[in-house]
Amino acid sequence: MLKDTHIVVVVAHPDDAESYCGGTIAHLTKSGNRVTLVVCTSGDRGSHDCSISPTNLIHLRKEEQYTSQHVLGVQEIIWLGYEDGKLAYQPELRDRLIRIYRQLRPNVIITFDPWKHYEFHPDHRAVGFAATEARMLADLPWICPELTLEGTAAWHPQEMYCFSPQDPNYWVDITETIDLKTEARLAHHSQNDFIHNETDRQQFIEMIRSNARKDGEDQKMNYAEAYYKVDDTDFNL
Amino acid sequence: MLKDTHIVVVVAHPDDAESYCGGTIAHLTKSGNRVTLVVCTSGDRGSHDCSISPTNLIHLRKEEQYTSQHVLGVQEIIWLGYEDGKLAYQPELRDRLIRIYRQLRPNVIITFDPWKHYEFHPDHRAVGFAATEARMLADLPWICPELTLEGTAAWHPQEMYCFSPQDPNYWVDITETIDLKTEARLAHHSQNDFIHNETDRQQFIEMIRSNARKDGEDQKMNYAEAYYKVDDTDFNL
Amino acid sequence: MLKDTHIVVVVAHPDDAESYCGGTIAHLTKSGNRVTLVVCTSGDRGSHDCSISPTNLIHLRKEEQYTSQHVLGVQEIIWLGYEDGKLAYQPELRDRLIRIYRQLRPNVIITFDPWKHYEFHPDHRAVGFAATEARMLADLPWICPELTLEGTAAWHPQEMYCFSPQDPNYWVDITETIDLKTEARLAHHSQNDFIHNETDRQQFIEMIRSNARKDGEDQKMNYAEAYYKVDDTDFNL
Amino acid sequence: MLKDTHIVVVVAHPDDAESYCGGTIAHLTKSGNRVTLVVCTSGDRGSHDCSISPTNLIHLRKEEQYTSQHVLGVQEIIWLGYEDGKLAYQPELRDRLIRIYRQLRPNVIITFDPWKHYEFHPDHRAVGFAATEARMLADLPWICPELTLEGTAAWHPQEMYCFSPQDPNYWVDITETIDLKTEARLAHHSQNDFIHNETDRQQFIEMIRSNARKDGEDQKMNYAEAYYKVDDTDFNL
Amino acid sequence: MLKDTHIVVVVAHPDDAESYCGGTIAHLTKSGNRVTLVVCTSGDRGSHDCSISPTNLIHLRKEEQYTSQHVLGVQEIIWLGYEDGKLAYQPELRDRLIRIYRQLRPNVIITFDPWKHYEFHPDHRAVGFAATEARMLADLPWICPELTLEGTAAWHPQEMYCFSPQDPNYWVDITETIDLKTEARLAHHSQNDFIHNETDRQQFIEMIRSNARKDGEDQKMNYAEAYYKVDDTDFNL
């Protein structure tokens, strides 16, 4: 079982980590690994309620993310503060992630699969491309040479897992953490405006469980989260 | 059968609608639905004939589109006027489509599938991304806040269909409108420079029919147009 | 067997051609065809060795490419000189390739498949999009009108093959040129820092062979390179 | 006195022409010259009144501009439709003006002086740069080559005058048209929110007159508009 | 004497405020006014010493700025965190300043004069343009409409002063605060690498004094800081 490993999870919005890999995160932290969560945007446009301003939404969603952090056992959250809905493909985001990878020197990266068909959210695709390219380029000392010059050496996170995968090839059993995943996801109250009563709430929980059941089906796992795993080394989530 | 529904079709060039979903459009307008066509570029570079200038081509292709509009029964055409061949991925196009969706409040969006492999035309991919992202983001009042501020409320087109799909999951039977589709496509004379005589013309018609036959084959339809359908609601094309 | 045909190969870095289509190139030049290689970046960041500067790396990799050129029989190399790792999707690169296609009037283009899943290198995707779009647009005289105005007429390379294909549909038998491919790839010494001794060297050669065997397996070829072929004409690699 | 000359006036917002060169325009049209007005933005953000939406403001300001057009005798208005407040320095605007200059072949250009110190409005500077650069570049057939290719020949507007000049060197006597200038400016009701009563109105008129008096002072003109004139030819406003 | 007024000073780097308007700031805070300092970049490249990394420089310069803040009596510092040397003319910076002006509702803005001839630092010009444009546009509710929508109303800082002015028209007597200005400037140790001993130090102090003497000369002030003042209202620095 994986231990003493440092995993960096890169997502676009508060609540992405919970929805896509919350069970995996809880599993990892419980086993004695360190998880750092990088949230690229502030989720500041993510509400159908016109009476909550972006400024307030930023604060609200940070609070929600901290509650979820506690549930999942995440050690650290890094906020990049980009504006929600505006994360186009851009070198700046990639460079900031290269810096983070080189400074933290994690063993594993978890992020979006940017090739997922019909993934309509531009922020998800943008984060997927930036985070996966950053892993490859972080290993070359002449990329972001100022880091090399200041003594922050090149670094290659040994493994990478892309969630919401177009071509899944790896599954994490989350049977023991499906409840934590659900609790963490529900902590994002601002994203639950479709829940008006206990029935809605149970329906949403069942939907999360049903999706995880489907992902685990062929793997003989009760509940699973699916990934496209890149490179085979000694680590395994 | 679908009735009294408003469908917005978003394409890159004059003649895209006819080639990719002309049979569906004719079917919809005949059944009593309203179809608005958004043409993003003016098709001003789309000729192998160096003696027709872009300025003239714009006029010519508008006329051709109006002829086709009559054939297909399209209620309204909105011209965005971008330059042909230069539609890179850009937030401005998306914002203009968000405005159109919120103002027209359509029930259904039809557009390109931007994930289609080997779709080499950059304009097609750009329109596909912009039109599908716009549908998702149009629903959030803090995206394009000036619209909300001026009273043009957020809106979610309930369904979306992507033509020329990478992963088809929906087919429209166009057996009764294949002739209208063909007539509408042929109305774009500027795009028929490969037709030199009646034989060429029949060959082109047969190619259109053959493609539609192939799309309908497994669905037990004589002629069909294929789609990737997003979200299941009460509507069905 | 293909003869007297002009093939333009467009790659991102020195050593891409060898890795992805070196066997095909050798096969083509030996059969009496002309191959022009367009290398978009200088490969100036492609080293894990911090003591070789980008400036030196440019010279070093050019020398390596010339050695490989000799091995593969490539007639001409065109260097575009972009910075390694910074080839974002950009119209300028496409326009330069349109110019090259129109000036050289090749029959065949070989380049990256930009739709390849999990192709993490942004330069590879950027070159794939630019080179394939350029082929389509080079045929329209009102695209890059200055070329038409100066008498460099529109041109349509009749065929195109995308290597490292997402959906392979064509294979070239490289059984007779697998050794040349390997030798050409090994000529890029700066990219062989993982080879410390003869054992490593043999392992790398076996990896190249093993990949080519896998690609040829279902085609009853001993060694092959796989492609997505676009458009069927009289040519065949 | 100047006659039968074609003058193109390029401004950023509806009401710019009246404020900066309205007296000159009236003078020119009364003398038998043709004036075309190019308005680059729609002035859609130009209100302190939050209850008038940009969409409504566009219509309102067009109406106001048509009223003013009638007062000043302007023959034609060309609306470019850019968003108010967002006209950064950009090649696209310049190219559109080059096209207009070549198609209309005017003798004289009138526009903003982009070097005016403490001109804080970015749209004013952007229009000034684009309109003056366009005049110089419109004369070169290899700039915007598509126009040359389609037979719209290069053209050099013989003279140019920059209003609101940093270094004035030319003055137009507007003594006979100061009332028309004032009336035309007042026609832009949406820009008169500081006028609450007849006293305010008279004060504003006096301000316009006082500014024109100051500009004419050293030229022995009762009322004048000042310019930086570029190139000396047979024309003179 | 000005009292109970809120002044926002917008600069590009830590140490700009001290060099250009430190005496004025000390004068204002001593008289009972509130001064907020906005520092746009982190000054992270501002060292000739290659052994201090940008990361360390950020921390070092923040410390220096806090020491200076204490000397000058500045109430609040807002760090925007842009990269030093890369502040090109960009709408994003302007929008962030519009937000700050509307939220803080200051009476006075102090910033760079972007028209200063031979001001070679691009960051200085970029800040000057952004901060002065922001003042004009902050007054229009349809600019940055999300702020209006969330209830952060439009606001017009009544006065503006540009330091390092191309056309000075206003002077602040800093005779009583020249020592504080000098002390505050000297607190930026990282920027004093030309001071090797007490003689150098005295020379630098004399240079600061000499410049202030020159600025005050014609105004009959012992020491002054010069400005271009925009708009005349009841305030006066």
Next chain:
Amino acid sequence: MLKDTHIVVVVAHPDDAESYCGGTIAHLTKSGNRVTLVVCTSGDRGSHDCSISPTNLIHLRKEEQYTSQHVLGVQEIIWLGYEDGKLAYQPELRDRLIRIYRQLRPNVIITFDPWKHYEFHPDHRAVGFAATEARMLADLPWICPELTLEGTAAWHPQEMYCFSPQDPNYWVDITETIDLKTEARLAHHSQNDFIHNETDRQQFIEMIRSNARKDGEDQKMNYAEAYYKVDDTDFNL
């Protein structure tokens, strides 16, 4: 008299150096100094003759520049190859000049004054800003850190002179080199399309002389070129 000094002259087009500082260059090379000329664009659009293509113009103008180089005694020409008329303000050009300054380590920079009023050519302003900013930033080792990392140390060209100055403060006596300047300028035949006969030729020569006389008038020089000189050191042109 200045000797053994290295001067880098940065211009936008072939023929700029001759027009603006050709007398100075000849004076410097005759006195035993080294002059390197950096030509940023290829001048490829600089013809009113539609029958000379940009491709041919590039070759033609290079030849003309080499002839002029011989006349003026310039040691080296560096061609950056940007497209004529498209040099917008951009960081890339500045970075390339920083690299050149650091590699060549010149004592003096000569370039355009980007603040010159009514300098309508965008390329001239772009080069002026890039070349003057590059001098300031080349001195900071954390700007373009890859250069520092590869051992190309920071460098500060001690003096800078801006020709075509808005605020002239320095003049070079070119009485002894006015003929060389004229000959060098005339060597750019492609730019002499207004010269149809010997009379035109003499008139052009007289115009060059007349301008130089005007520049020298108040300095008691027969012929001069004017500059804005930045920083006073031991050098003097």
